[in-house]
Amino acid sequence: AQSVAQPEDQVNVAEGNPLTVKCTYSVSGNPYLFWYVQYPNRGLQFLLKYITGDNLVKGSYGFEAEFNKSQTSFHLKKPSALVSDSALYFCAVRDQEDDKIIFGKGTRLHILP
Amino acid sequence: AAGVIQSPRHLIKEKRETATLKCYPIPRHDTVYWYQQGPGQDPQFLISFYEKMQSDKGSIPDRFSAQQFSDYHSELNMSSLELGDSALYFCASSWRTSGPASRETQYFGPGTRLLVL
Numbered sequence: 001a002q003s004v005a006q007p008e009d010q011v012n013v014a015e016g017n018p019l020t021v022k023c024t025y026s027v028s029g030n031p032y033l034f035w036y037v038q039y040p041n042r043g044l045q046f047l048l049k050y051i052t053g054d055n056l057v058k059g060s061y062g063f064e065a066e067f068n069k070s071q072t073s074f075h076l077k078k079p080s081a082l083v084s085d086s087a088l089y090f091c092a093v094r095d096q097e098d099d100k101i102i103f104g105k106g107t108r109l110h111i112l113p
Numbered sequence: 114a115a116g117v118i119q120s121p122r123h124l125i126k127e128k129r130e131t132a133t134l135k136c137y138p139i140p141r142h143d144t145v146y147w148y149q150q151g152p153g154q155d156p157q158f159l160i161s162f163y164e165k166m167q168s169d170k171g172s173i174p175d176r177f178s179a180q181q182f183s184d185y186h187s188e189l190n191m192s193s194l195e196l197g198d199s200a201l202y203f204c205a206s207s208w209r210t211s212g213p214a215s216r217e218t219q220y221f222g223p224g225t226r227l228l229v230l
Contacts, residue, residue, distance in 0.1 A: 042223060043117075043203060043221045043224050044156070044203065044205075044221040046218055046219075090155060098169060099158075099161040099163075099168050099169035100146070100161070100169055100171050101146075101148075101156075101158065102158075103157075104155060105154075106155055
């Protein structure tokens with residue numbers, strides 16, 4: 001069975017500092033991995049994905065994520081945080097044979113001015 | 114760029130009533146997915162359709178049904194509403210017909226917030 005774990009409910013980072021939001025996954029086959037962001041009272045916005053190829057994936061708004069197969073991780077990173085990055089971030093996994101996306105519980109990111 | 118459109122954006126119903134949520138996918142997208150996000154929860158997959166046929170099924174209650182129409186829009190019909198159905202309902206769409214690799218990114222709409230009183 002597929003699963004995603006986001007070990008931190010909340011992450012606080014000072015503006016201008018690098019940020020990391022952690023994610024680990026478990027799938028039976030090769031994974032499709034995603035990060036989505038949700039702002040208050042808004043839908044889920046796609047940030048980036050890993051399908052195959054380079055382990056470092058670059059996405060929207062300066063975010064990137066590193067796929068690590070041996071550690072089954074897909075941590076989200078950004079070199080310099082902005083206050084506007086404050087939101088709820090979901091890591092998600094999709095098995096190649098399934099339609100559904102399995103989401104983690106979400107990590108609330110607070111960027112402190 | 115055009116996004117997924119959902120209507121209505123907000124809906125208030127009484128217990129035991131019915132509700133219909135509509136989803137209009139991104140133009141040229143042929144696959145539609147429905148998710149339910151309860152308060153403080155992660156989104157849970159309900160059901161999906163590809164080319165008007167049910168493609169996958171998740172934790173959708175028997176009281177709910179859905180379909181995809183010839184213009185690719187989809188409707189989620191919810192009957193005998195319960196208090197626990199209060200949630201944010203997302204529709205997402207993707208484009209599958211270019212091959213397996215296209216089944217990659219689901220683009221989500223803004224959601225319909227349903228409140229059952």
